[in-house]
Amino acid sequence: MxxxxxxxxxxxxxxxxxxxxxxxxxxxxxxxxxxxxxxxxxxxxxxxxxxxxxxxxxxxxxxxxxxxxxxxxxxxxxxxxxxxxxxxxxxxxxxxxxxxxxxxxxxxxxxxxxxxxxxxxxxxxxxxxxxxxxxxxxxxxxxxxxAVAVHAMRQLEIGPDDSVLVCGAGTIGQLLIMFLLDKGIKGVYALGNKEFQKQTLLDIGLPEEHYFDVKSGDAKAWIREKTADLGVDAYFECVGRNETVEQGFDMVRAGGQVCLGGNPAGDMTLSQGNYWKILRKQLCVRGTWNxxxxxxxxxxxxxxxxxxxxxxxxxxxxxxxxxxxxxxxxxxxxxxxxxxxxxxxxxxxxxxxx
Ligand SMILES: [Zn+2]
Ligand SMILES: [Zn+2]
Known part of the structure; x- marks a missing residue:
């Protein structure tokens, strides 16, 4: 053969x-x-x-x-x-x-x-x-x-009225957004950095104003504006980089949830300031695998x-x-x-x- x-x-x-x-x-x-x-x-x-x-x-x-x-x-x-x-x-x-x-x-x-x-x-x-x-x-x-995207989605408790931010628009990020939209969650937001990825997301039903290109400005200010300054209820990390993990602790609301899914290429570190965010906001940080x-x-x-x-x-x-x-x-x-x-x-x- x-x-x-x-x-x-x-x-x-x-x-x-x-x-x-x-x-x-x-x-x-x-x-x-x-x-x-x-x-x-x-x-x-x-x-x-x-x-x-x-x-x-x-x-x-x-x-x-x-x-x-x-x-x-x-x-x-x-x-x-x-x-x-x-x-x-x-x-x-x-x-x-x-x-x-x-x-x-x-x-x-x-x-x-x-x-x-x-x-x-x-x-x-x-x-x-x-x-x-x-x-x-x-x-x-x-x-x-x-199934990997669905497994991530099911790690967090997400209701239809929740705001959910997916960071990373590669295959898993895109599929995750597809399944979140399929569940009827209206507050699905995405961070990406490539125009063609954005086009695919719009094609699968993400509203254009729910997408932000991280190269175009301050993503933290953007998501604060979208969530009346509160931060999102849930954040999915689908990149596997230090910055995109740490910004998640910033972008979720107090008592919010963070799901870590991106596979890192090297060691990860956590600043004291971002570690404090996990404590002070009493975040639920969940991993997902396979x-x-x-x-x-x-x-x-x-x-x-x-x-x-x-x-x-x-x-x-x-x-x-x-x-x-x-x-x-x-x-x-x-x-x-x-x-x-x-x-x-x-x-x-x-x-x-x-
Ligand atoms: Zn694979
Ligand atoms: Zn076994």
Whole structure:
């Protein structure tokens, strides 16, 4: 089969003759139909490498079940599926309480074991989520970042009349805003710094006066003006920079909530003044990581992945609006370079079969 392999840091190669993965009894072979490039794939390829190499990267994918490891699972063949990329140990304390996103000994498709930038991938059947016909493969390849956005949203208690500020308009920030608007929250505000990101946000329904370009002036003064000098009820940090974390403590009202989601590239520090804001305003500061998925559990309908599928099927969520580039599998590297070198505008780059 055709597949991209990360052979070492900065050394990613396209092969036409990789052996099709052998299946364990609990696995199925998925014919990959679409696989998105995640922001985390860029440092994985060019800076830090993956946990095991050579490795087929790609963890945001969807496809059709082609074969099953266990003949008893034959009824899965032909099913259209999305894929939860984390393979939990199911033994650690987090797993025993079904918080698989916090598993301390997990494997992961596309970062620890072979993933989706290939014609076929071996996937444990527990990790498959069946797609309703109304959900396309491209939409399903965005289930993972959408579930990450929903997971962040559900960390805070937000009511319909609350004011919510999302800092950062990359994929997760945009998706988070989409889901907040879908919930009917009218006071959704966004901070960004790129004109094309603003255009996408307006396209998904954010009112223009609810967007502020941080390069255009004083964002703190802007949000104070929007909230009658009080500050917002909730602030989501989707950048992972020191300034954008610290400004959150300033921009929320007394008793407000801050959700930290951006992944930092280095150490983070906190000034005494901003630390005091957490104390004096009695802020609730919450982290978010990954997304909840319950597999075949009877409670599965409550997890982030099912929430997302239900909202797409309802027709209120349009993740495909964030797809700025579509590339055939053979051109994955072009997409990685667009994201690494930032010479063109992009939000989500989707790699499709072929
Ligand atoms: Zn990702
Ligand atoms: Zn575990």
């Amino acid at each position: 055709k597949a991209w392999k990360l052979d070492g840091v900065g050394n990613i190669n396209f092969y036409e003759d990789v052996a099709e993965p052998a299946l364990a009894q609990d696995q199925v072979l998925v014919k990959v139909k679409a696989c998105g490039i995640c922001g985390s794939d860029v440092p994985r390829v060019y800076k830090s490498g993956a946990h095991n190499m050579p490795l087929i990267i790609g963890h945001e994918f969807s496809g059709i079940v082609e074969k099953t490891g266990d003949p008893e699972d034959k009824e899965l063949v032909g099913k259209r599926v999305g894929i939860f990329p984390l393979i939990p140990c199911k033994k650690c304390p987090a797993c025993l309480s079904k918080k698989y996103e916090m598993c301390s000994n997990y494997s992961y498709l596309g970062s620890r074991t072979d993933g989706g930038f290939a014609e076929y991938a071996a996937v444990p059947k527990w990790n498959l989520i069946e797609l309703p016909n109304s959900v396309s493969f491209r939409q399903a390849a965005m289930l993972e970042p959408m 997304s909840s998925y319950l597999g075949d559990d009877t409670e599965a309908a409550k997890d982030d992945w099912h929430y997302v599928l239900e909202r797409i099927a309802e027709g209120n969520i349009y993740p495909e609006k964030l797809i700025t580039h579509e590339l055939p599998l053979s051109e994955l590297e072009k997409g990685l370079l667009i994201m690494r070198d930032k010479k063109e505008d992009y939000i989500k780059i989707m790699v499709e079969e072929g």
